[in-house]
Amino acid sequence: MPVVLIARDDQYVLNHTTRFIARDTGTVSEPFHLPVVDTHWDGASAETSYQFNDVTFVHRDDEAREVGVVGTFGELHTPVPLREVRFLDEPTGLWAATVRVGKGQVHRYRFTVDGRSVLDPVNPQRQRTDNGQEWSRFFTHGCAVPVSFDRWELRLLERLVTQVLPFQLAENRRFLADFYHKLSRSERDRQFPLAFLMDESVGVVNFIDKLLAREERHNLDDYKICLRLIDDVLRARFPGREPAELGRQAFMDLYDELAANQVPGWDHGRYGEPRYFLLLLRRHAMTGAFAHPKHGGNHGAAAWAYLAERFEFDWRAAVEAPLGRNTDYRG
Amino acid sequence: MADETFDAVIIGSGAGGAPVAHALVRAGKRVLVLEKGPLFHSQHTSPDGLSDFKRDEEFATGAEKVLQVQGVANTGVSFYSSHVEPDLNDEPHVYRDTDGQDRVTIEGYTAQVVGGGTQLYGGVSLRFAPDDFRLRSANQGRDDLRADPGGDVAREARDWPFGYDDLEPWYCRAEELVGINGTRDGQLKPASVDNYQKPLEPNDISAHVAAGMDALGFRRYRTPLAVITEDHAPSGRTVPTDRESIKTAFVNRYGDPLGLKSNTWVSLLHPISTQPGFALRANCVVTHLSATNGRVTDVHYRDPLGRERTVGGTVVVVACSAIESVRLLQLSAERDAGFADRINGNGLLGRYFLTHCFGGASARVPGRHDKSRTLDSDWATDACATPEFVRANGLWAGGAIYNNTSDSALPISMARTWAANDMDTMWKGYLYDLDMRGDQFDGYLTENFGRQLSVAFMANQLPLPTNRITLHPSVRDKWNRPVAHIDKGWHSHDRAVMDVLADRCREILARGGDGVQLIGFGHVGNDVRRIANHVLGGARFGTDPADSVLDPDCRAWRFDNLYVTDGSFMPTSGGANPTLTIQANAFRVGELLTTRV
Numbered sequence A: 001m002p003v004v005l006i007a008r009d010d011q012y013v014l015n016h017t018t019r020f021i022a023r024d025t026g027t028v029s030e031p032f033h034l035p036v037v038d039t040h041w042d043g044a045s046a047e048t049s050y051q052f053n054d055v056t057f058v059h060r061d062d063e064a065r066e067v068g069v070v071g072t073f074g075e076l077h078t079p080v081p082l083r084e085v086r087f088l089d090e091p092t093g094l095w096a097a098t099v100r101v102g103k104g105q106v107h108r109y110r111f112t113v114d115g116r117s118v119l120d121p122v123n124p125q126r127q128r129t130d131n132g133q134e135w136s137r138f139f140t141h142g143c144a145v146p147v148s149f150d151r152w153e154l155r156l157l158e159r160l161v162t163q164v165l166p167f168q169l170a171e172n173r174r175f176l177a178d179f180y181h182k183l184s185r186s187e188r189d190r191q192f193p194l195a196f197l198m199d200e201s202v203g204v205v206n207f208i209d210k211l212l213a214r215e216e217r218h219n220l221d222d223y224k225i226c227l228r229l230i231d232d233v234l235r236a237r238f239p240g241r242e243p244a245e246l247g248r249q250a251f252m253d254l255y256d257e258l259a260a261n262q263v264p265g266w267d268h269g270r271y272g273e274p275r276y277f278l279l280l281l282r283r284h285a286m287t288g289a290f291a292h293p294k295h296g297g298n299h300g301a302a303a304w305a306y307l308a309e310r311f312e313f314d315w316r317a318a319v320e321a322p323l324g325r326n327t328d329y330r331g
Numbered sequence B: 001m002a003d004e005t006f007d008a009v010i011i012g013s014g015a016g017g018a019p020v021a022h023a024l025v026r027a028g029k030r031v032l033v034l035e036k037g038p039l040f041h042s043q044h045t046s047p048d049g050l051s052d053f054k055r056d057e058e059f060a061t062g063a064e065k066v067l068q069v070q071g072v073a074n075t076g077v078s079f080y081s082s083h084v085e086p087d088l089n090d091e092p093h094v095y096r097d098t099d100g101q102d103r104v105t106i107e108g109y110t111a112q113v114v115g116g117g118t119q120l121y122g123g124v125s126l127r128f129a130p131d132d133f134r135l136r137s138a139n140q141g142r143d144d145l146r147a148d149p150g151g152d153v154a155r156e157a158r159d160w161p162f163g164y165d166d167l168e169p170w171y172c173r174a175e176e177l178v179g180i181n182g183t184r185d186g187q188l189k190p191a192s193v194d195n196y197q198k199p200l201e202p203n204d205i206s207a208h209v210a211a212g213m214d215a216l217g218f219r220r221y222r223t224p225l226a227v228i229t230e231d232h233a234p235s236g237r238t239v240p241t242d243r244e245s246i247k248t249a250f251v252n253r254y255g256d257p258l259g260l261k262s263n264t265w266v267s268l269l270h271p272i273s274t275q276p277g278f279a280l281r282a283n284c285v286v287t288h289l290s291a292t293n294g295r296v297t298d299v300h301y302r303d304p305l306g307r308e309r310t311v312g313g314t315v316v317v318v319a320c321s322a323i324e325s326v327r328l329l330q331l332s333a334e335r336d337a338g339f340a341d342r343i344n345g346n347g348l349l350g351r352y353f354l355t356h357c358f359g360g361a362s363a364r365v366p367g368r369h370d371k372s373r374t375l376d377s378d379w380a381t382d383a384c385a386t387p388e389f390v391r392a393n394g395l396w397a398g399g400a401i402y403n404n405t406s407d408s409a410l411p412i413s414m415a416r417t418w419a420a421n422d423m424d425t426m427w428k429g430y431l432y433d434l435d436m437r438g439d440q441f442d443g444y445l446t447e448n449f450g451r452q453l454s455v456a457f458m459a460n461q462l463p464l465p466t467n468r469i470t471l472h473p474s475v476r477d478k479w480n481r482p483v484a485h486i487d488k489g490w491h492s493h494d495r496a497v498m499d500v501l502a503d504r505c506r507e508i509l510a511r512g513g514d515g516v517q518l519i520g521f522g523h524v525g526n527d528v529r530r531i532a533n534h535v536l537g538g539a540r541f542g543t544d545p546a547d548s549v550l551d552p553d554c555r556a557w558r559f560d561n562l563y564v565t566d567g568s569f570m571p572t573s574g575g576a577n578p579t580l581t582i583q584a585n586a587f588r589v590g591e592l593l594t595t596r597v
Ligand SMILES: Cc1cc2nc3c(=O)[nH]c(=O)nc-3n(C[C@H](O)[C@H](O)[C@H](O)COP(=O)(O)OP(=O)(O)OC[C@H]3O[C@@H](n4cnc5c(N)ncnc54)[C@H](O)[C@@H]3O)c2cc1C
Pocket: B011, B012, B013, B014, B015, B016, B017, B034, B035, B036, B037, B109, B110, B111, B112, B113, B114, B115, B116, B117, B118, B120, B121, B122, B123, B124, B125, B126, B252, B253, B284, B285, B286, B287, B319, B320, B321, B322, B324, B325, B328, B533, B534, B535, B565, B566, B567, B568, B577, B578, B579, B580, B582
């Protein structure tokens, strides 16, 4: 597919990068901001714009004469040229290009600097292909492709977060099921690509998967270690059973034990405070359920719809069409 | 020699800087605004039709970050900042806690973006009351003040160099050009011109506040809010056809993608941005000033990529918000003894740092209301700012009371502010309430969602020389410059003021109708860190060079061309949210400067 280049001006690039990059001491702050994944607007329609994001690649190199980017978002062997960003009519050493990319996608990319291929030195997301080559990686809004967790981890996490959220109540479960079944086929395809995650957790697991790849990368190890420990604990308790398939009570008990900071069988040498993990999980579950669906949770705005159904909450009035019904605000 | 020169160089584009730029450019002058933060657009000012602000709860209070600053007592804690607050690890503010230890805080920042704090503010745009300008005279000879055994009010209260009537025309100018909706009737603050736009219908939850104020005999008015509700000719902004759609809970702590909130970018700077005399450089941080013989010759700044540049101005206006303005002057003084002597010969720079006495009450109302259709506040009253009220309660000064309608309106914000009332303790209440899960979570939503209502007060804080901003001895920012060190405490009389006003807030809710259950009431009197986003004082103006940093024109006493126009000029903090007064004063100074450049 030919790459669609988007005109975003130099001021935009400076606005979204330099406060993280420019400094005399320390390293780049909030490196997860790169590449910049933002709303797309085609100037005409919310409906057609909504399928895409604008992705801005930025690379700093004061010496380079030519910078480009190649990746799976375009043609793998034809670099998209980055232009040199200017300030007060002088070159800044920053290079940038904005391309249109579909929502819900994961891509790998590398920069080409005067013919050399380099990783994005700022973006911490990396991906190794089957042939062993390392690439930089990004994903767009509403992406449901797992990037941080394996399947067993996702399923276990799913069971854990339902303990935190209100959706395990029978009436709320019913509401979610109805909500899902009432959507048209195309809405379902768009909003629930990972149907096995759409249940009582409204996509929270997917939200966490994305958050730990980017903004809260520093918490990924906590999850990896604790999920392994929980898996061990449950396997020891229920020999021969798949932890993710255990009954509700097993997870309710586990929640109480985590809350009390006393989980029989927990290996404290590997992770000191099980309760700390529960606190992380609580914050992430709450945020993932009710944050804007672009962050990967709140599938199809199901949690907002639940609030609207149970309480007074006309979220559609504020949120951009076609997700909401506000046509003044473009997202 | 500086790289280039302008008639005026203005540092900071918020409430204190933008009005000066507006006045000078309209008068045909060549002005450069240097702003540390990015130029985040609203849709109508953006070249691609998209705003950099979003209706997204993750923008107001984002993901967890971990404090890595060394040498303070809270290294390793989590913090959650908005997308336009600096990374605390890059540019921390450090305060001295009551236990004598230094801690980093997120309090005391407004927002670092073109428009400054006015991008995120709730837009509550009250005038100060007439007596707020003359608290020394008003309290002369009083012996009935509560909790002031040392006579500190008599010693420390100051009159402003001018009175309410002198600032009144500038209030009118600010209200007209900024774009504010509200009602006049019932205010204690006389206006020669009514420039308010018509307010929208209040959210129905606010009826309880109206009822409570009425029951107490408090005259009320629609809270003046810096949000346009009608087309606004001075800034060329238009409103959606359906005016009710202006209401959204994405107000306080959110930039407005539609540009209806009257931040200083959309209201004052964007309208002059096509004028030949106007230049704005975003992402440029000023590091220090240098001067020769009382004339600032060079403004030193780092460009977006961090390269050093200089610029000169016939006048130089500092408006970085109080803590950062004081710090910029102190950093300049640190490099040059002559500068230090001129700016701080009397030792007052950084002293008399101020915020507001604040607090309030909250309740749960019997019915359920859609709080997502709202602006930040519906009703206000000046009943606790009248001289009679102030005297009857043994206080030195009064304050404003208004209700909040947008708080706890959105699901994540309700959880993260649950039993936590400041930026540093964000999330803690919800996280540790471990029983709140499953059906109890559902119960929590049933009990609280769309049912929480709060009333807040803002009152004068007693100025004290010990409340001060200095340069931190060891903690440095990402440019390797010392960061601001905040020493702040509450006077016993401040607590008396807060006790009285918090109790009035409680009464308003208690009398708010059948079924209203009080959740709590109180104030910040036991927390030295709290700054209310209102960062004031530290470079106060006055008529006596021995007693102030700035002259009545906001010019540094011993400089020819150095002005300070953000909140730091205030000698007392006023009995209301400060921004409209900062703007009115900045328009006044801007007009003065048109004859000086
Ligand atoms: C969430 C929130 C809600 C608020 N609600 C209200 C309200 O309802 N009513 C009210 O009256 N007030 C409110 N305020 C306070 C209001 O924002 C401030 O009073 C006001 O913005 C202060 O004006 P200022 O000019 O002093 O500073 P600011 O408006 O903050 O402007 C200072 C500017 O200077 C820039 N700057 C700082 N250092 C440098 C440097 N070295 N070089 C270049 N630029 C620099 C900053 O980036 C900033 O843009 C609120 C604030 C917040 C954060």
